[in-house]
Amino acid sequence: MSTAVLQLIINGLLLGGIYALISIGLTLIFGVVEIINFAHGEFLMLSMYASYWLFQLYGVDPYVSLFVVIPAFFAIGWAVQRIIIQPIIHAPPLNQIFATVGMSLVLQNAALFFWKADYRTVRTAYSTVSFSGLMISTPRLVAFVFALAIIAALLIFLKRTYTGKAIRALAQEKRAAMLMGIDIYRMYKIAFGIGIACVGAAGAILIPIYYAFPTVGAMFVLIAFVVVILGGYNSLVGALIGGLIIGMVEAFSGFFLSPHLKEAVYFVIFILILLLRPAGLFGRA
Amino acid sequence: MPIWGRSILLDLENISAHYGDVQALENVSLRIKEGQIVSIVGSNGAGKSTTLNTISGVIQSSSGTIEFLGKRIENLPPHRIVELGIVQIPEARLLFPYMTVLENLELGAFNPQARKGTGENLEAVFRLFPVLEDRKNQLAGTLSGGEQQMLAIARGLMARPKLLMLDEPSLGLAPLLVKQVFETVKEINAQGITVLLVEQNVFHSLSIADEAYVLENGRVVLGGQGKEILSNPQVKEAYLGI
Ligand SMILES: Nc1ncnc2c1ncn2[C@@H]1O[C@H](COP(=O)(O)OP(=O)(O)O)[C@@H](O)[C@H]1O
Ligand SMILES: [Mg+2]
Numbered sequence: 001m002s003t004a005v006l007q008l009i010i011n012g013l014l015l016g017g018i019y020a021l022i023s024i025g026l027t028l029i030f031g032v033v034e035i036i037n038f039a040h041g042e043f044l045m046l047s048m049y050a051s052y053w054l055f056q057l058y059g060v061d062p063y064v065s066l067f068v069v070i071p072a073f074f075a076i077g078w079a080v081q082r083i084i085i086q087p088i089i090h091a092p093p094l095n096q097i098f099a100t101v102g103m104s105l106v107l108q109n110a111a112l113f114f115w116k117a118d119y120r121t122v123r124t125a126y127s128t129v130s131f132s133g134l135m136i137s138t139p140r141l142v143a144f145v146f147a148l149a150i151i152a153a154l155l156i157f158l159k160r161t162y163t164g165k166a167i168r169a170l171a172q173e174k175r176a177a178m179l180m181g182i183d184i185y186r187m188y189k190i191a192f193g194i195g196i197a198c199v200g201a202a203g204a205i206l207i208p209i210y211y212a213f214p215t216v217g218a219m220f221v222l223i224a225f226v227v228v229i230l231g232g233y234n235s236l237v238g239a240l241i242g243g244l245i246i247g248m249v250e251a252f253s254g255f256f257l258s259p260h261l262k263e264a265v266y267f268v269i270f271i272l273i274l275l276l277r278p279a280g281l282f283g284r285a
Numbered sequence: 286m287p288i289w290g291r292s293i294l295l296d297l298e299n300i301s302a303h304y305g306d307v308q309a310l311e312n313v314s315l316r317i318k319e320g321q322i323v324s325i326v327g328s329n330g331a332g333k334s335t336t337l338n339t340i341s342g343v344i345q346s347s348s349g350t351i352e353f354l355g356k357r358i359e360n361l362p363p364h365r366i367v368e369l370g371i372v373q374i375p376e377a378r379l380l381f382p383y384m385t386v387l388e389n390l391e392l393g394a395f396n397p398q399a400r401k402g403t404g405e406n407l408e409a410v411f412r413l414f415p416v417l418e419d420r421k422n423q424l425a426g427t428l429s430g431g432e433q434q435m436l437a438i439a440r441g442l443m444a445r446p447k448l449l450m451l452d453e454p455s456l457g458l459a460p461l462l463v464k465q466v467f468e469t470v471k472e473i474n475a476q477g478i479t480v481l482l483v484e485q486n487v488f489h490s491l492s493i494a495d496e497a498y499v500l501e502n503g504r505v506v507l508g509g510q511g512k513e514i515l516s517n518p519q520v521k522e523a524y525l526g527i
Contacts, residue, residue: 176379181367
């Protein structure tokens with residue numbers, strides 16, 4: 001394999017880890033709470049700003065800010081579920097769409113109002129390392145490692161702990177979960193909290209390599225939707241692998257086509273999956 | 286609670302329930318005494334599952350009261366009702382198909398009281414259904430129909446019920462397995478668990494019931510001892526075809 005191709009694969013994977021982290025949060029919320037969180041991208045935006053301001057005002061390194069952002073965004077997710085989603089949990093799908101789309105618009109406009117449309121980023125001291133001809137950007141590598149570590153922790157939590165098993169059970173057979181004594185509304189809050197904590201973590205590790213601005217979430221959430229559909233709606237492992245694939249697609253299409261065409265490429269993938277394999281790569285019908 | 290005679294475990298008084306505008310239960314009253322097997326029979330759509338779901342708190346009753354061990358429960362959420370010891374094994378089993386047999390059983394013991402005794406309870410259900418122990422690492426969705434029903438019952442038992450409610454446990458099983466299910470229900474009852482059994486298999490379920498109720502169009506039309514109802518001419522004609 002040529003160094004150029006290897007370089008593209010590495011670039012793609014490093015990017016894909018973050019996409020996977022964002023998408024896993026979206027998948028978890030969709031699979032457990034059965035809500036499409038159209039405001040998912042806005043929570044990414046909020047956490048990017050959170051890390052940005054923690055750095056600007058208090059000099060907190062973005063990777064250190066993770067330890068504040070993750071619990072804080074879990075709490076935010078919990079509260080959003082309790083206050084906004086729970087009252088509409090039995091409402092028709094259209095009302096639910098209005099609720100999360102509405103939340104997305106409110107958050108975007110609030111960000112615009114408070115922080116203006118400026119692009120903001122955190123320049124860290126971490127630089128690029130080169131390794132037998134390959135260039136690896138340290139912040140991207142660190143972001144990738146954090147993303148995978150968080151995903152691994154989440155998968156282990158769901159696999160091993162009682163609460164994790166209850167969340168999986170609820171996603172598989174809600175009525176049985178209720179009949180086995182699982183408080184489903186509590187599990188919804190935990191699942192929404194975890195989903196938002198994941199996207200929050202993604203924002204914190206993204207700020208050293210990208211810019212925060214009020215509509216930054218829109219672009220990432222589009223990618224996340226493609227990943228979720230590619231991965232199969234309700235599969236977290238699917239979202240992980242889907243994220244890595246989409247990262248590589250972006251790297252390769254950016255190199256061989258044009259970076260400006262990446263949205264068009266996502267769209268083509270999106271349509272192809274819906275035509276060829278509507279359940280996604282790892283979906284269960 | 287009376288010292289002699291059996292105390293009343295569950296008491297439904299004039300329970301009505303609706304799906305939207307459609308009334309599914311109308312003034313249903315029934316009593317279950319501790320240690321009994323009580324059976325509800327009735328044709329498809331009579332309201333049997335609705336009755337169980339109302340007791341479980343999955344469906345909110347529109348009027349009437351439900352008392353369990355003297356405590357009103359009709360406004361409690363399902364998980365609180367499970368904690369009190371009322372456990373339902375739902376129609377069509379509703380296992381967690383992508384989880385192992387063992388995980389399904391662990392989830393049966395989700396409520397805090399039951400969880401403390403998980404190890405002990407596991408041994409007990411494996412004694413009752415040895416095949417589940419052989420299959421404990423297999424995904425529930427890949428079990429045979431009979432094994433799935435065993436797992437559904439075992440999962441319910443893991444919750445340490447005082448009152449176990451079974452919704453058509455014999456549905457879709459081969460005749461030999463049907464017999465086995467009713468034997469199992471008797472065995473569970475013999476261990477001191479009160480049973481509320483919902484069945485369309487009228488003959489078998491009335492044969493093992495201490496008391497029984499016949500439900501038609503959401504109303505209790507007949508109630509009494511199991512044997513008595515089994516020999517009732519109208520029941521014979523309507524449900525047993527004799
Ligand atoms: N989820 C539901 N929505 C609307 N109607 C329902 C629902 N479930 C049951 N019903 C209606 O309520 C009545 C009682 O149903 P059910 O309790 O399931 O009867 P059974 O268990 O005796 O077959 C039936 O007329 C049925 O059509
Ligand atoms: Mg039924």
